[in-house]
Structures are given as structure tokens and as C-alpha cells.
Amino acid sequence: MPVMLRVFRLITVLCCLLLAGVALAAQGVRIGVLSFQGKPETLAQWAPTAQWLSQKLPQYQFEMLPLNYEELDAAVDTGSIDFVLTNPEHYIVLRNRHQLRPMVTLNMLINGRVVEQFGSVIFTRAETPIATLESVVGKRVAAVSVNSLGGFLMAADIFQQAGVQLLDRRQAEMVYLGLPHSQIVEAVKEGKADVGIVRTGVLESMQSQGKVDLSQLRIINAQHNLDFPQLLSTDLYPEWPWTALRHTPKDLVKATTLALLQVPADSAAARSGRYQGFSTPANYTVIENLMRRVNVYPGMRERPVWQVLWTDHQAKIILLAGALLVTGLTMAAYFWRSNRRLRELTRVNQEAQASLEVAAAAFDSQVGLVVTDDVACIKLANQAMSALLGYLPQELTGQMTQLLRSDSVPEFTMRKVWQDLQLHGRWQGELTCQHKNGRDVPCMVTISAIRHPSSGLRGYVGSFTDITDRKRAESHIRELAYFDPLTQLPNRRMFLEALQTAMNAALQEGTLAGIMFIDLDFFKNLNDAHGHSVGDQLLSRIAQRLMLIIGQHDMAARLGGDEFVVMLTHLDTSESVAMEQTLAMAQAVHQALLSPFELDTASDFGDHAQTLRYTCSGSIGVALFGLLEEPLTEVLKRADVAMYKAKHDGRNLIRQYDPQAQKAVNERMALSNDLNLALRDGQLSLLYQLQVDARNQAVGAECLMRWEHPVRGKVSPVEFIPLAEDSGAIIAMGDWVVRSACETLTRWAAMPTMAALSLSVNVSPRQFTEADFVERVAKIVAETGARAELLRLEVTEGIVMQDTRLVIDRMQELCAMGLSFSIDDFGTGYSSLSYMQMLPLAEIKIDKTFVNDLTSNERSAAIVKAVIALGNSMNITIVSEGVETQAQKDQLLALGCTLLQGYLISRPIARESLEELVALQNQPQLAG
Template sequence: MTTYALAENAVILLALCWLLAFNTRDWNQHPKLSAKCLAGLWFGSACIFGMMIPTAIHTGLVFDARTVVLSMAGLFGGPLVAGIAGAMAAGYRLWLGGIGTIPGLVNILLAVVLGLAYRRAYRHGLLGLGFWPLLGFGLVLHLGVLAVLMLLPQPLAWETVRQAAVPVLLALPLATAALGLLLNDLLERSQTEQALRFSEARLRAITHAIPDLLLVIDEDGRYEDVICSKQSRHHDDAARLLGRHLHDVMPAPEAHRLLAFIQQTLRSDTPQLIEYTKQTLSGPKVFEGRALPLETPAGSKRAVVWLSRDITERINSELERRIAAIAFESQQGMLIADAESRIIRVNRAFTLISGFDAEEAVGQTTRLLASGKHGPEFYRAMWASIVNTGAWEGEVWNRRKSGEIYPEWLTISTVRNAQGDISHYVAAFTDITDRKAAEEHIHQLAFYDPLTDLPNRRLLLDRLQQAMAASCRSGQLGALMFIDLDNFKNVNDLHGHQTGDQLLCLAAERLSQEVRASDTVARLGGDEFVVMLERLGADPEHAATQAEHVGVKLLASLDKPYRLGELSLHSSASIGVVLFGEDDSHSEELMKRADMSMYEAKLSGKNALRFFDPHMQQAVQERLRLEEQIREGLKAGEFVLHFQPQLEQTRGVVGAEALVRWRHPQRGLLTPGAFIGQAERAGLIQELDIVVLKQACEQLARWAGSPRFADLTLAVNLSAHLLYQEHFVDRVLELLEHSGANPARLKLELTETLLLDNMPEAIARMNQLKEHGIRFSIDDFGTGYSSMSYLQQLPLDQLKIDQAFVRGLPDDTSSLTIVRATCALAAGLGLEVIAEGVELESQRALLLANGCHRFQGYLFGKPLPVDEFEHLASEYATREAVPG
């Protein structure tokens, strides 16, 4: 066997495959079944042809380049093409028979499989189609081919490998690379040609879809090309332009102007614009031309591409609009009166506005229009201005013929004769009823809430300022009540904002019905209302009693169910109250105090009323200080993770729950109870959640590098703020990718109440993460109210029994019943179940007896720093199972 003979065989097959790719180069871009079958037949025929002129070492052993052809059929043609070609090659090899039949068939299968594997790796971006990757692939393939020869009987196998190794490894990998580059080049060229054809067709469709004329005019003014849709009204004009000169189709002065414009365009790099008039078959038209220099071959005349648009209708429309504008400007009511104010002439607008015909008005005095709303002083001042200055302008109320009183803007000018005496008065007036209505509407928008028609914050502050000033003068105290509806967000989330708006309107009505007409009910926005009570007396205790009485009535009214169609909704309220008139506090300070009081009512359990207490302000300042420290702690990296072990009955420590701790510079290590609530109120919980999730992913990545901890999972509690964030899924996947953590080792713990906020959205986001291997656990299971139907839809892996039920074991029969039901439910749904808060051996034994095999609690370990946790996990690893 010689390298030359094998190379000759490979070259012949390369030529056949090139002929295939050249004649059917679109089969990979248009994967029709017939094209695929044809390609498979051609590749198979090439293999058969190669086996007809083989290089032989021993009788029955056939050496040819079919592995090159079949691997490229798999790479470029896919399973169908490779399958057909492989089947044909295998069939022919069986027909040939001989001692090498089995290795030959295995080599056919090996070439097809490796070609398809290369195709998959290329589509996933793992391998390219350059010379070196193809050469490397060919080398791997044919090393496999030589390995398959070991299936021959000994010592023939070793002798065959010895003779075939050098020719095979010298000729066939190069042939593989050459055929791969050849096919790739032809297919890429086919794609480029197809893209060019598509681009040309697309450009042709666009140009024919343009309703305007598209022209190419050379520097001498000759029409070289005219493109116009057949449906265009310019089609007939376009047909007679091609090959003609500008001087042939328009007057000489216009032609000279357009030639100058063409020269200007050729000297410019930006589009040029011109308007011109041209005689067409349908008469003279005004056109707008947009021109841009066109690239032309060297040695040919320069030209421009010209888009010609008929703007005749637009010009006429603009002219009509100008005329209409002038007419509109003169649409004022006008009258001319003599020196005795007797009307002698009116225009049509006068009749339209006032309702009086010219015959009815002429001869009457201007008192015909008087409304009676202005007193003698008004008219004396008006006439004094007319006499002294010759004019007067202002707003007056006049009367129409129907008796309707309307506002108008009136301008009166005097006309004097040659002697300087007043001979006539000219009055022009405009009906401003709409303007007055607009002003009232603007006032309404500026000072009233558009949803409830209650005063808004601006009007409330103005009234509060006036009430405080009145209290200082009279000594009468007042009260400001800040009201916030409880759990209103759930109404919007579950029933939509339209339902929420209806509930707000009903709440506004109830508030207005429970206070005096002299009191103020305002809406600040969202679900926040303010009630201002005035004249509550001079005694602070008496004033507070009255305010409390009103507040209790408001709480009772707002606590009643809201009926909205078939819906029955409930939303109680929290009220904060502050008295005013005792000190010189300004309005904004009072609003803050009332807001603080309302917040205290929320903290006390909602549906409550609280008065402002000076100690309250100190507490608020402490909370604000804590908020700032949290911000600084997040920037300084003071928040760290502790890990509470999670055990499985027979495997020991299988993971941990990540619990955040704060290394406070002054207060030491703080548990979540000291800062989580304030982080939520300050809107920092999302940032803190991301910090926890980031550290958890990084820890998982570090554990992955240690055989002792590589199998540990890490559970992270997830807040509603983060779950429903717009880019939550992307951020989680980004953290996993950046850290290199295994998603299957991350377990996100969700609470039932969190999922209730928007169950369908939660399910959708959980499914997205589940596709990447992330696991989910329901935390505090049994304390919420989620239905079993939703539980079936949730992509869960684990239920976590709340420590409130574990704590009651083994004596509390209710807790035991819930634990048994939870374990049975988990078993029925195929979910893991884990119990938290396990502190006693008796609790662990009872849980184990009821099917719970995973535990977490102080019995096994408290939350620990990572090094202590790893030490504890290593100790458990030396035991065969949890003690007991």
C-alpha cells in the first residue's frame, strides 16, 4: 500500500464531491427532502466509486477515502444526508465481502457519527471550519479508523496497521481538511449569492413600491433610467422620459435651473432639495426633487439619483390653509356704532355669537347686549378709558338673544372726525366661553385629584396653611389625619388597577360622608388620604378626644366590605393623627408627623389609629440612621453569610441554608432581625438579596473545587421584591455564569405568601430558572394559604415544614397531624421534605417515623461561618449516618 495510491483515491473522491457541491450547492440552505436525498445519493455514489478503485494490502481489505466523504456528509449535510450515504457505502462494502467487512462497516459508522458530532459542536460554537480544526478532526477520525483495524484477526491486524498507518495519516487527514474547506467555501458562496439575489429583489420591490418617480439623470441632463410603479399615476409620464433631455420635456429656463441644480448636487455630499414646475399629460404640476450624487464607473458621465415627488396637492392644501387661517383670524364679532352708541353695522360673526340678526341689531343701542352683571362703576371706568385713551379692552359678560349670559373678550376703539370729535365706535369681541371652561378645567387639574375629585396635595397644603393661621388667631385647635389603606397593593395585583381605582373612589366617598362639610378630605396619591379637622376647641385633651372619635368612625367605615359588581373586597386602614395650633410648626412638618403616626399604626398591626408622640420622631431618626448604616454596610461589604447545616438521615450533611449576618463596625455581628425590616422599608432589600445570592453562588463555585464539598447544595431565601423584579431571571443566570457555580446546587426558598402576590408570574419565572437546573423549595410550608391546584403547577423540588409545627412535637397532636399530612403530600407529589427548627432528638425520631428524612436545626448545628461549617460537614462525613 502506497501513500500515492491512497492520495489518488482521495483526489478522485474530492473531485466527485466538489461536483456534487457545485451542482447542488443550495441543498444546505434549502433543506427540502428531495435535495437532501439527492445529496445523500451523490455522497454515497462517491463512496462506492472510491471502493471500486481501492488500495489493497490483503485480500478482502479495502482502503479508500470513503471515511473522508462520509464525515463531510455528516458535517455539512446532517443526519439524513449522512445516513443515506452511509447506508449506500455500507451496502456496497457488504457486497464486496472479505475479511475486512466488519472493520469497514465500523469505519463507515465511525465517520458518520464523528461528522455529525463535529456538526453539533460547530453549531454550538465549540469548533470552527478552518484548516487546522478540519485537519485535527481528520487526524482524530483516521486514528479511529486505524484503531478499528484491531478488530482483524492477529497477527494480520498489527501487520495491516503497520502498513496502513503512514499512508492513511499522511493522505486522508489532508483530504478531510481539503474537502471540508472546499464544501464550506462553496456553501458560503451560495449563501452570499442568495443574499445578493434577495437584496436585489428587495431593492427592486422597494423602488417599485415608491409612488414617486425615481430617476437617474446624467450631468448633461439626460434621463438614463426611470423607475416607477405600474400602478403609479406617473407611469405614463415616466415611459416618455427615458433617453430624453431636460430641454425636451420642460421650458428652457426651468431646464437651465435644473441643470445648475444637478451640478450643485454633484459638488455636494449631502442630498439637495428643489421645487420646480413641469407640464405633464394631466396638466402643469409642482414637483419636489431630492437629488444625491450617484457612483458611476470610471470614464462614464457623472449622474445623480433623483426622487421626484408630486407636491401639487400639498401646495394647494397649504394655500387653502393659509386662506382659512386668515379667515379664522377675522372671525371676531364686530359692530360699528355712532357717537350715541347706536349700532349701524354688524358682521356675520356678530350674528353667530350673539344670535341677533343685522336687522334686529341695527338701530338699537349697545345696551341691547348688556347682561346686567356689571354695575354702574364698571361702565363709568370703561367709558372714561375710551374717552381719555381712545380705546378699552377687557373681559365682559354679555347676553345672547336667547337670554344666555356668556363671557367675551371685548375691544373698543374710537374713530374721530376731522375736528377731532368721536364719530364712531368700532367694537370687536370674541366668545371666550370655551377658554373660561378650559381655565376651570386647568384649575380642577391643578388643585383636585382627577380620580376622586378630592383636593390634591397642593390644595391641601394651601388650606392647611390657612387653617393653621386661623388657629393661631382664634386659639382653636385642629387635627391632621394621615390615612393609608391596608393591603391595597393586593387589590391592584390580583384584580387589576381598574378595580383598585373603583375601590379608591368608594373609600373617598366614605371619608367625605363621615366628616363635616367644613372639614377637608384630600387624596395625596396612591392609597393615601388626608382629613383635616378644624375648630376642635382650645383644650388639647378635648380636641384630641374629638379627633379620636372621628378617626374611629373613619376606621369603622373603611373596614366595611367594598362591593364591586360580583366582587366583595376588604381593605382596612391605618390612621396617624397630629394636632395643630399649639406651636408654630409649618405645614410640611405637620404632614411628616402625621405620616410617622400612620406608620406606627401600621406597625401595631394595621386597622389602627395612633397620635403623634415626640418619642416617635426619635424612633424615626433611629430608623433613618440605621438605613444609612445599611447603605454604607452594603458598599463596604459588611454583610456576610453564615451556613446552617441541612442533613439527610443516611448521608449526613447534604447542604446548608445561607443566612445573612451583618458585621457592624460598632455593634458587632447582627442577625437579620436587627436590620431586615428597615432594609425592606428603605427599598434596600433587593440590593441585599443580590449580595446574598452573589456570595452564595461564589461559595458554591469554591465548594465545586473541593471533592469533600462538591456535592453540597445551598438554599437561599428569596424575597418578593426580588422575585417579581423585571430582570430577576437574567440577573440570577448572570450571577451563576460569572461565578461558575453549578445551578443544580442552588436551591431558592420561597414562601407561600410571597407566591400569592402573583402566582402565574411566579410560576413562569420559576419555570425559566428550572430549565437551567435551579431547584426550588417552599419555605414555612403550611403557614400560608396557597391552593393545592397551584401547588401542582409550581416546579418544586422540596417542601419545608415550618419550625412552628416542629416546635410542638412530640406532644402537640395538631402539629403532628400537620407534619404527617405534609409528609404524605410531599410523597404523593414526588417532592423532598425537610423540617426546620429541629432541636430535640425526640422531634427528629418522630419526623423520621413519619417519612421526613431531612433535617435542619440546632440539634445538628447553628448557623456558622464557612470555615466552621466545613469543619462540621467533614466530621459528619466520617459517620455512616445521623446518630440514632
């Protein structure tokens, strides 16, 4: 029965252990860390380390718990945490109480240097006379606590060596403020204490945060240690240990130890924790000795057992010693020496075994490792190396390291590797390795020389990390930086770099090169009509055609928007021949643009998908470079000027650089700049040209925009209207004209002679195709209170060449508001009966070119007669423009045209003058 009971108990214990292991895995891993600077700061510092461990060991979930001394002691007592990261003094206390197991020691990174030790700083205010340890006697000293290593014990030991006992109230008044250390600094600054004791690094940290000015403090007993980068007043002691509690599973301890030893110095965890990494546990005996010297721990001051026995049983010990002295002295000495030697051998063996286990685990890590002899012959390779390059470990054994290297690695790179290994014993950098199947594998490689103190060089250890993903990301970033994502052509940045290179090469080789700027004509209209997705299709197709046309050494690039550029290199040395070669390529590009494009018009506006056969054209400017040394901007400027010359001459043309064109472009740009200020500065004005009927009665007027330049004087609309169209200024100018016309209609509503007159306003194609044109007009009419039925919008026949459906829809929307439409300059553009039938027109204005020839040209008279008849049959009002003679007026009336406009009727005049003219015409009628 007792046997069965023991078996049952054994099974119960095993089940409990298994359940405990499952619970640990399920609940995660908790790490208690001493918070000496405030819990939020401590959590921010160490949380990334816990995240790194969780990523490295995905079967566990690590959690950092910032705790003060009391909370950390309680957590260890209750076993609610698995690991402890605390200062060495606290570790000694916990180790003696709970048998903690040290794993690794923290290596701090301070100002770019690895620091494995820390100390205390003793300081006072700069204005106090306290300058030495002895002068602290009788002063008020602030510290963290009597048990704080950096915040008291280290300093107390230094004071003790100087003959000052801080724990003696007759020599110093101690004030313990607890954590964080910043409280001690504030107490000294505010005069609540004369002297402060803090851990090294606290003052520098507070200075970087702007909380303290070190020039206002004096460091007492300053130590000038060249190997230590911080203020220091005491000896240096080992940094914080990372320890495991007894209940923590050994496999978790081992895995965590290996993971901590592998934390990269450049990782987010190391940067946040401000450390370089972790190393094997330091020797903390010096801490125990310090604690004994200071005598603040009762357990550390207990008398040895032999001293207690001697005091309590002195007589018995003397008798026993006398009896055994002769017979046992030799044997005792022998056993003592043998046992001591055995313990030493056991310790050395255990340490060696532990080191071998750590090394073996590290060797089987995910980093490729190879070990070679002193002539670079591979002796050992791990599985990660096999996975990296495809060779089995046994296939690599005995091979030279050249097998691992790609043939693409330059020889001078390898010479640099061996030179660094000989001079510094270490080399790190990127190398291209070669997989067994022949493909290149980019790797980050670290090679370290293995040297023995007596025998010298023993071999090399190399680590290999695959950086293919990083290289791919770098390549992607380069594509984003140097290539246009839509067309896959080089972008502006890459083109400018290539142009500079080509300019230098042309000067060195004595050859010429050419450049052509390509700007698509009316590309905005395509975008507005069908959406940007259709426009993007066109840009991509153009890029494809350019790549098919240009030569192997030439370059096509997209500068942005609808602008492309082609650079031709290695042209003839003769300027005339080189220009012919460039113009020939420009002609090929021009023809490629004119060939129709098949575009899918499932546009951004939700239209039904259909194929659009679109014919594109472009204005092309060409220029040469390489004739002389000049800035890159000058080359671009010449091609740009030539391109603008092509646009100015009517678009869809090729023009080469001409100095006269440069002058014209400069003048055009100056005028364009002035035009942008004209509306703001009130330089624009409206004139009104009267329209009358057959009885010479006023029926309406047309608004005509004029520009009075402060320097140039009157600028013709023929000059500034095209500029406004190109620059986009016509949008704001057109809105201003519509608003001014509506304000005039509102004014006339209160004038009996003017109330029935209509006003015609010219609307440009670019203005009309703006997406919110209808809304803007409606808003202006509503804000001014004008009668919409008296406002007439004049458009040219060219507007029909835009998206016909869109034009009709917008015209119908505006007509629904009461506005009406007139076709201006009828007969000079794309006159078609079909659009007259489709468009909601109220009026047609016969162009003045036909009116001018009316009395002398039978064809003009026939055209005018036909238009009048057509208008009458379609119930569309006909207005004849440019009536300048009485003969023209008489013939127009005879042909049936009842509305007239021109200099014979009235020149364009100011609004007030028009009002006076109409009032004068109506006087006889009013008198009657």
C-alpha cells in the same frame, strides 16, 4: 362682417380674462419681497405673514419670494408676481415704470415701539480719526448700491447738504458691495473700507447675533431722535410700501389690503416680521424729492417739457405767446384754476370713497363691532355682533350698552373701564357679556373714544371677540395643574394650597382642623398581579367612596401613587373632641376601604376578562392642626408619622400622632438610609447553617444574611429585613444572596466533601413577584456556572396569597431550569393542603416553634408527626428547623424526620468554617 369680427374678439378677450382669473386662483398668490439681509433670513421673517394671509383668505394660497434688486425687477417686468414689498426708493422706480398701486405701509415694532420711518447709519471704526461728514473726503466709502435708499441715497443727501459729493471721485472712493447690508459692516471691520453706509437697524441686529461690537464703531453725524429707538445719521423717511401690480385683480387687492390692516400685533406673523402691523399708504413724495436731489436716476433729471420746447423752438414760442397773450391769458388762468380745483375735489372724493369702502369692509369683519353716542347708547352694530350675542342689529340699536354686559361683572370693573376711557381714551380687557338667551359669553373687548377736534367727545367704538375656546383651554390647563386626571380628586399642588388656607383660617377663627394620611396596603401586589389598569380602577373607586364620605367643607386629595389625604375643617375648639371627630371620620374611611370592590381584571397582561372581588385595606394616620402657628411641612409630617406608625404596627390600622412614634419613625428612617448603603459598602455578609441527615452526614446548608453596622454593630434580621421589604432594597439584596450562593456552589464543585451539598436561599414575596425575577435568577445561574439542581429557593406560605396562577407558573419555570422549592416556616401561616398539591414543592421546613414544644406539648408533637406523614406520602422532603437539644433530635428521628437543622447541629457560620466542619465530619469515612 366687421361687426361680427368685433363681437368675436370681445368674446375671446372675456374668455381669456375668465381663464386668467381661474389660473390665478389655482396657482396661488406670489409676493416678491426685497431681500436686504440674506434670502433665508428674509424668508424666515416674512413666510409667517404669507401663512397668516392664507389662513385669513382661504380661497388663496400666498407665497413669499425673497429676491434681490435684479430678480425683483425681472419678476415685475414679466408679471410673475402679484404683489411687491420693497423699499420706498425701489417702489418709486417700479411705480414710474409699471404703474404699481400702493396698498399699505409697513409699521415696524422696534424695542416695543411702533416705528413708521427709517433712515441710514454712517459709521466708521472707533480707532479712525473720522468724526464728521466733512472728514470723509478722500476716504473709501462702502455702500450697498447707488440705487439703495437706506444703503446710499439717504446718506448721499446728508453728505450733499454738508458739501460732500459722494459721486465725485475726487471727494470719495465709493465701493458698492450689494445686498445684504452685513457685507458693508464686515468690510469696515476688516479695514477694506473706511466708512460704511447701512440701513437703520442693521447694526443692532448684527450686535444681537454677536456679529459686531458697537463699542468698536463710531456713528458719524449721529441724530438723537427721542421718537426713534435706533442709531441714526440721516433724516427719516417712510417705511416700506406693500404694492400691487396692474394685472392683480381688484377684489384680491381689496381683500389683501383689509387682511393686512387687521394683522394682530401679537400674532406669529407680526412677531416673526418684527412689525406692529400695517397702516394706510404713507406720502412718498419726500422720496421722489430725495431722488431728484441726489441725481442718480436719469429719468428723474430730465428737463421739463416746456424747457425743451423753449430751447428748441424759442422764436416760434415768442411769436405764439405774443399773439395769444392778450386774448388767452385771462381764459387760461380761469381754466387752470378751475381745473386745479376740480382735480383736488375729485382726489378728496376718491380718497373719502376709498376710506368709506375700507371702513365698511372692516365693519363687516368677523369681529363684533358696536358704535355708540357719547352716553353709551348703541347707534350701530354689525352682523358679527349679532352672531356673538344673538341680537339682531336693529334690536341693539337704541339700547344702552348695559344690555351687552353680564350681571356677573363687578361694578368696580366698570368704574375702571370708564376711568380709563376718560383719562386715556381707550380700554382693553376681558369682560363677560350676556347672550340673548341668558348665557354668559366671555369676550376680549376694546373700547375707543371718538373725539372731534372742535366738538369734543362724539361717542365710542367697541370691538368684541369671543374667547370662549380660550377660556375653556385655560380651564382645562387648570384642571391638569390642580386635579389628578385618574381620580378627578385635587392633586398634591392644590391640596397644599388648600391646607395653607385652612391653617390660616383655623388660626384666625380659633378652631381646629384635622388631617389624615391614607396609604393602601399591598397595592403593589395588585398592580404586579393584574396590571396597572386594575390598580387604576381601584384608585378611582376609592376616590369615589371618599367623596361620598367627606363633608361639604372637607377635602379629599390624591398625593400620588396609592396615597390619599383627607382634610377636615371647622372641628371643635376642644382638642380632645376634635380628635374624636377626626378619628370617627378615619373609622368611616377605614370601613369604606374594607368593603369589597368589584374590579374588571381584563388586565394589562392579556388575561380573559373576569370580575375580581377585591378587599382593600389601608394604614391611616391622623393629626390635628390649628393649635398654634407652624410651618405647613410640620402638619404633613405629623400625619405622615402617624401613618407609618399604623404600617409598622401591622397595617390596616388607624393611628394618631404620638411624639414617641415620631422618634421611632426617625430611628426607622435612619436605619433604612443606612441599609441602602450596606450592600454597597460591604456591610452585609452570608452565614451558612448546616443541614444533616439521620446519620449526621451533611446534606446541605441554608444561607442566612447578616448585617454588621459600622456604628450600631450587629443588626438583627428581624429589624432590617422588614425595612428592606418596605423600601424595595430587598430586591438588590436578594439578588446578591442568590449570586453569592451560586458562587459558593461553583466553589464547592471542586471540593469532594462539598460537591454534593445543596444550598437553600430565602426569597421574599416582593422579590418573587418582580416581573423579571425568573430571568434574573436564570442569568445569575448561567453567569456563575452553578449546578441549578443544588440551588433551592425557600419561600413562605404567604406567597400563596399573591396571584396563585402567577406563583405556580414562575415556580414551574424555575423548576424546569433544575432549581427546587422549599416552604419555610410551615404551619405558621396559611397552611393548606390545596396549595401543597398545586405547588411544585421538593421540601417542607417545619417551623421551629413546633420543634421547641415537641417534647413538652402533645399537640405540637401531633402536628409534627402529621406533617412528616403528609410529606412522606407526597414524596416531599421534611426538614425540622430549630433543633437545639438531643431530646428534640431523638424524637424527630423517631417520628420519621430524617433531615435536621438547628443550633444542635451547627450555628450559622462562615463559609470557610462550614467547609472545615464538613471536612472534619467526613474524616472517619475518608479514612475508612
